[in-house]
Amino acid sequence: METQRILMRSLDFVIITSVIWTITADAEEMKSCCTEVSTDYK
Numbered sequence: 001m002e003t004q005r006i007l008m009r010s011l012d013f014v015i016i017t018s019v020i021w022t023i024t025a026d027a028e029e030m031k032s033c034c035t036e037v038s039t040d041y042k
Helices: 002-041
Strands: none
Touching: none
16 A cells, blocks of 8 residues: 555656646747747847
């Protein structure tokens, strides 16, 4: 039972990490896109 709990916890950690990583990667792409656009306007 303890092993199952540890597996579930590590699985949650992996899922959360991948979600955060995806969001961060998307945010970085959007940021670079926005800065390119704003520099074009200046």
